[in-house]
Amino acid sequence: MKPVFEYTQGMRDKETHYCPGCSHGVAHRLIMEVLVERGELGKAIGVSPVGCSITAHQYLNVDMIESPHGRAPAVAAGIKRVHPKAQVFTYQGDGDLASIGGNEILHSAERGEKICTFFINNAIYGMTGGQMAPTTLIGQKATTCPYGRDLDNYGLPMKMAEIVSCMDLAVYVERVALNTPANIRKAKQAINRAFEVQKLGLGYAFVEILSACPTNWGLQPAKAMEWVTRNMIPYFPLGQLCCPEEVK
Amino acid sequence: MEKKLMKGNEAFAAAAISAGCRYYFGYPITPQNEVPEYMSRELRNVGGHFIQAESELASISFIYGAAAAGARCMTSSSSIGIALMQEGLGSCVVCELPCVIINVMRAGPGIGAIQPAQADYTQVVKSGMNGDAHCIVYAPTSIQEAVNMIYHAFDVADEYRNPVIICVDGMIGQMMEPVIIPESRAVIEEKDIEKTKPWALCGHRNRRDRNKINSVFLNQYELEDRIMNRLLPKFEKAKKELPEWESRNLEGAEAVFVAYGSTARIAIEAMELLEKEGIKVGIIRPKTLWPFPDAAFDEIDSKTTKVVISVELSLGQMLEDIRLALEGRYPTALINRVGGILLSPVEVAERTKAVLGGMK
Structure with a gap:
């Protein structure tokens, strides 16, 4: 009998520590499925961030290193210089990438580092317990903005995909979401394009992945998915900001 | 060459x-x-x-x-x-x-x-x-x-x-x-690389388990294990095998300078100036600062040495390690400048005489 569905060999046989309804599991699996389908699992090297996914190496079946907070793109660039044919990627959350690591992400994009970044934007700090992130929405409550994020104090949430896309050598920038099966399929295509961009040596590839954090949002998993649809996507519009002809 | x-x-x-x-x-x-x-x-x-x-x-x-x-x-x-x-x-x-x-x-x-x-x-x-x-x-x-x-x-x-x-x-x-x-x-x-450094990240090429390089430990016992069983033995080995120093004129010295880097050159010149005046000073020059060359201080001439003087461009930061190495065997003194000012050999010599004078 031909199996119609199998557990990807890109994931290790280990139950994750993520909360029910968290998008990390889906994002992990999409990246690993893409690498397996591309036949590149053995040449991939991942850099995990400070945040809930710091120990992603427990689950992702590729060589991995944990980065100091925010520095994943510089760590990845160091690795890529040593192993230019490897598929090197960073996996970063919003506090890691948009706040403390803002400088590294911009400079890696501007240098056109031939790496991929998968940016998990769930509009909140997860591991530290629900503090405000640079991507927390106006009015959204967090433990460090218990009355809701206000414009006067903190300004507007950062649209990282748009910011990164201003860098000319960030040749592929797309924002996707993991809120519906259709969007999950699109996310997988985006991840594949990012690795293809790296393989062809075209420049820096950045995929922002809108994700749910039911625990820190105080929502049931299904409601959290609706929250992505209703609140995040209108502010963080989905779609490609730039894409080279070669991978369209 | x-x-x-x-x-x-x-x-x-x-x-x-x-x-x-x-x-x-x-x-x-x-x-x-x-x-x-x-x-x-x-x-x-x-x-x-x-x-x-x-x-x-x-x-x-x-x-x-x-x-x-x-x-x-x-x-x-x-x-x-x-x-x-x-x-x-x-x-x-x-x-x-x-x-x-x-x-x-x-x-x-x-x-x-x-x-x-x-x-x-x-x-x-x-x-x-x-x-x-x-x-x-x-x-x-x-x-x-x-x-x-x-x-x-x-x-x-x-x-x-x-x-x-x-x-x-x-x-x-x-x-x-x-x-x-x-x-x-x-x-x-x-x-x-994968042969010489099997722990390095090269991509597992589907030939081995994945390598991971981690600095976070969800289980604190694993971190204790890393520190006690991997780092500590290495640090102890380093303390045994790596200390390096140079010493000069310790025999019969009245005072011993301890100085490293460029300051050691100045201290050696001061030593020569003092010798012309009949004051015998020796020097210990640490070449490794960590591990600190504690054993160097066993070479000091206990019959003649009255004081061990740290000559450094800081507020006596090295002096603390010298005192630990001496374990109370000799009095210590500090000759220093800070803020980007260098010592001159003459200044070191004069201040050494003042230190020795104060001990009589």
Whole structure:
């Protein structure tokens, strides 16, 4: 009998520590499925961030290193210089990438580092317990903005995909979401394009992945998915900001 | 090997390339800018990689990545820049990643002054890193010694799988001396990294389990195990095998100077001035600051020595280690300048006479 569905060999046989309804599991699996389908699992090297996914190496079946907070793109660039044919990627959350690591992400994009970044934007700090992130929405409550994020104090949430896309050598920038099966399929295509961009040596590839954090949002998993649809996507519009002809 | 007149900072870079370093990442800061400038000019000629990083935080993170990928790599900076690197350095220590860092010290605290100082002693020797971490620290007194130590440092870093810091001051970085750069060593090719460094990140090629390099421990017993059973034995081995020093004129000495780096040169001149006046002074010159050469102090002539004097460009930061090494055997004194001011041999000699006079 031909199996119609199998557990990807890109994931290790280990139950994750993520909360029910968290998008990390889906994002992990999409990246690993893409690498397996591309036949590149053995040449991939991942850099995990400070945040809930710091120990992603427990689950992702590729060589991995944990980065100091925010520095994943510089760590990845160091690795890529040593192993230019490897598929090197960073996996970063919003506090890691948009706040403390803002400088590294911009400079890696501007240098056109031939790496991929998968940016998990769930509009909140997860591991530290629900503090405000640079991507927390106006009015959204967090433990460090218990009355809701206000414009006067903190300004507007950062649209990282748009910011990164201003860098000319960030040749592929797309924002996707993991809120519906259709969007999950699109996310997988985006991840594949990012690795293809790296393989062809075209420049820096950045995929922002809108994700749910039911625990820190105080929502049931299904409601959290609706929250992505209703609140995040209108502010963080989905779609490609730039894409080279070669991978369209 | 040809002897060439070279500026300190350039010779340091040349020594690293000869030692097989093909990856340099750094951020400009005075007084060490000739190191990245030389690297940017020369590395590409030998198939190496130079990146001017966006900050010292990025420099040390590039190093963390390149070292994890199995390459011989180096960064350099000065004092306040080294302060910015502490988090990344600590990550290199706990993850056991070999790398070499040159610190061309300037005066602090804060932005301080660009003139030479030795006030990073505590930062590099006691470590500004969080957690139980040590870097191996060498303190050369001349450009040639710095070159030899840098050349050797890459081997020590690989052997111990630990960062090694070469700690010089701005004077040695900026001056020129005749120097011999050792012969170029063979460089490990990318395809051979997985054989020589089986822990390195190369991609598992579906042939082995994945390698992971981690500095977070969800289980605190695993971290205790890493510290007690991997780091501590290595630090203990380093304390046994690595201390290096030079001593002169200890026999019959009334006082013993302890000085490192450029200050040791000044102390030796002061020693000669005092000898002309009939005052016999010896010197212990630590070549490694961590591990500190405690055994050197056993060589002091207990029949004649009245005082051990730390001569340093800081507020007695090294004096604490001297006292620990002496274990109360001799009184101590401090002759120092701070803030980017150098001592002169005459000043050291005069202040030594005052110290000895005060003891009678």
